Amino acid sequence: MRAKQQRLYINIDHVATLRQARRGAEPDPVDAASVCESAGADGITAHLREDRRHIQDDDIDRLKKTVRTYFNLEMACVAEMLELARRLRPQQVTLVPERREEITTEGGLDIISEPARIRNAIDALTDAGIRVSLFIDPTRAAVEQSRKLGVPAIELHTGSYSHAPKSEATIEALRDSARRAADLGLVVHAGHGLTVANVGLVAAIPEIEELNIGHSIISRSVFVGLDRAVKEMREAMRAARSS
Numbered sequence: 001m002r003a004k005q006q007r008l009y010i011n012i013d014h015v016a017t018l019r020q021a022r023r024g025a026e027p028d029p030v031d032a033a034s035v036c037e038s039a040g041a042d043g044i045t046a047h048l049r050e051d052r053r054h055i056q057d058d059d060i061d062r063l064k065k066t067v068r069t070y071f072n073l074e075m076a077c078v079a080e081m082l083e084l085a086r087r088l089r090p091q092q093v094t095l096v097p098e099r100r101e102e103i104t105t106e107g108g109l110d111i112i113s114e115p116a117r118i119r120n121a122i123d124a125l126t127d128a129g130i131r132v133s134l135f136i137d138p139t140r141a142a143v144e145q146s147r148k149l150g151v152p153a154i155e156l157h158t159g160s161y162s163h164a165p166k167s168e169a170t171i172e173a174l175r176d177s178a179r180r181a182a183d184l185g186l187v188v189h190a191g192h193g194l195t196v197a198n199v200g201l202v203a204a205i206p207e208i209e210e211l212n213i214g215h216s217i218i219s220r221s222v223f224v225g226l227d228r229a230v231k232e233m234r235e236a237m238r239a240a241r242s243s
Contacts, residue, residue: 006203006237009043009072010036010230011191011214016046016054029055030062032218032226039230043070045212047096048084050076057084064088072212074135077109077121086128093125094155094189094212096135108137108157111145119149133189138177146186153187155212158202162193171201178207196220196236203240211237 015029033044044067046055063071073090075081076097085093095118097109111118111134118134125132133153136142138160146154156177161170174190181188190202191212203211213233220229 006208006241007042007210008040008230008234008237009045009070009189009191009210009212010041010217011045011047011074011212012036012218013047013054014215014218016056016059020054029059030066033063033067035226036230037067037069039227040234041069041230042210043067043072045072045074045094045214047074048081050078050080060084060088060090064090072133077118082121082124085125085130089128089130092131092133092153094133094135095121107159108142109135111136111142111149115145115149122149122151133187138173140177140180143177143181143184143186146181147184151186153189154181155189155191156181156208157192158190158194159192161202162195162198165198165201174202174208175205178205182207196232199233199236200240203237204243 012029012032015027015032019027036044044063046060046063048055048060060073071090072092072094073085074094074096075085077095095109097107122132132151133155134146134151135155135157136146138156143154156174158174161174164170178188187209188207189210189212190208194202194211194213195216202208217229217233
């Protein structure tokens, strides 16, 4: 069944990347979040990395207080982040993999080899009243393991598709995983590397209810402004959904 309208969450990390280039105060990712919401974003996503390369603790504190729509905090499954999330209580936490040397997230969370560690994190967040999503590779094994771990939602990693958008195998993996997840009662999100040019095939997958998109919108905003960049992505999603 198709969602009435696919949700668009904007990842504002790279507004902070620009600010941190000079360790100054501008541009402020919290201000960017407000612009995104006014432009029609359904939610705001931010990834607080262990090395604090872009988003900072103060950003998360302020976002929790000011986001008017829905706040999704991406974080590694480590004690420091779990403690922070339990203190701030964002509406949702998406557990993601994280390696210090990577430029950006390179794959889905390994939920197969250490299920007890992931389950303990899920339980701790759930007990604090926080909805939990797992950022996973688009495979049936990962989808089925997510269901066993008891989360209500998953986010399918679209990186392989974004690197090879003309590959039938990459889009079919997303379609198959989304169908299987929906059959198991999971809410399906997706994201990573999506642009106005390649978002169409992913947005057209009926089981995917939400897209998390950041870098391409922030980079486009350099030329056309953040308000227009958000609206362009929203229109591309809407066009794919209605075709």
